[in-house]
Each structure stands twice: as structure tokens, then as C-alpha cells.
Amino acid sequence: MAHSPRTDLDELFLRRQRERLLELRAQLIATGDAAGAEEDTLQQAAGDEPQDEVDDANRLEQQANNEAVLARSEARVVAIDRALAKFGERTYGISDGNGEPIDRAHLEAVPEAVFTSEELRAKQQRT
Template sequence: MPDQQSPLSRDFIEQQRKRLEALRAQVLGGEETATASRRAFQEVHGDEAGEFEDVAQDLAQEEVRQAQHDVDDRRVSDIERALQKIADGTYGLSDISGKPIPKARLEATPEALLTIEEERGREGNR
């Protein structure tokens, strides 16, 4: 990536930093709430024998929780990277090409690290 500075205004970047910090707290707070709910359920129900359907439902819910956890982990990682880019002066520039990420994209997704085209390519390779 070329060594360039972000073309965005300082005010916009400061606004985005605050949004990113709030978003990080929100995502991490959701993780803590889910973990606390699982612990509370386990404390109440322990190792009770359950119906087959209950066990199957619990497994399905755990699969969904794990998928959400994975999404949250990736999002927190992207938020942390965006905050680092603010500190480095490269916020708003693609991690791959160094091209500017459109301001509208950053307003919609403050943790965006790639242009929309690069993101589509990355998703297509998964």
C-alpha cells in the first residue's frame, strides 16, 4: 500500500473515531450479555436431563451463538484496525490498494478497511 495520508477532514475522522469506539463497546457488550445469559441458564438448569428436542434446540441455539460470536470477533478486529488507521493517519484508505474509501461507505460502515469492489472480491474468495 502506498504511504499516503487520508484525504478526510480532521472533524470527520474524529467523529468516526467516536463512532468506532461506541460500536466496539456495543459489540463487546452484546458478547458479555450472551455469555452472562448462558452462565445463568447453566446455573439454574445445571446438568438436568432433558428431552431430546430440548437438547437439539440447545445445540441449534449454540450453533447460532457461535456464528454470531465469529461475526462479532471479526467486526471487533476490523474496528480495532480502523482505530489504528486513525492513529496512523491512514483512515479512509484501503488496506489492499491504498485507494480512498468513499466517505459514504465510511459513514455507513465506519470500520470499512477496503473499497466496496475489494470487499466483494474478498467475499467472493471465501
């Protein structure tokens, strides 16, 4: 589905959005790496030594938190990669769903957006 580039998104805005996406991607990867390193540390600290219930509960809670951070970071990196690909396709700011323009304000708030606010609301209502 080929779309013409958005005429209401100037070059400066597009350049800033691309930079924001690249910075956000780097931050998310660093956060994921840190959570993964913390997980390794927790596993090593637990070792083969017996742990009391409080230690086990704390470790399991931290492990669950780390897994949630990793999952969220991975999902956002995938979304960011798609948004970055749209720059190359010259379709940044165009919905992958309905082909409609994504509001500039929505792109400013969520630079990796590939669906309109209306599409996201409709999807949330279905689930």
C-alpha cells in the same frame, strides 16, 4: 506503507468516525458479554438433569446462535481495532489492500472498512 492523510475527509468527519467506532466497539463487547453470560446460564440450567429432546434441541439452537453472535462480534471488534489503529497511523480511509482511498460513503456505512468496495466485491467473487 506510509500514506498522506486524506484531504477529502475533514476533521469533523474523522472525529465522528472515531467516536462511532469506539461506541460500536463498546456495544459489540457488551453484546458478546451478554451472549457469553446467556451461554453460561444455559449450561447451568442443563446441569446434570436429564433433558427431553425438545429442551436439548432448543438449548443447542440457542448455543449455536450465541456462538455465531460471539464469532461475528469478535471479528468486528478486530476490524474496528484495525480501523482505530489507522487513525494513529494517519491512514484512516486508505485501503490496507491496494492503498487506494475508500469511498466516503462506504466509510459512513461501514466505519471499520479497511478495504475499498471494489476489493470486497472481488474477494467475494473469488470465494
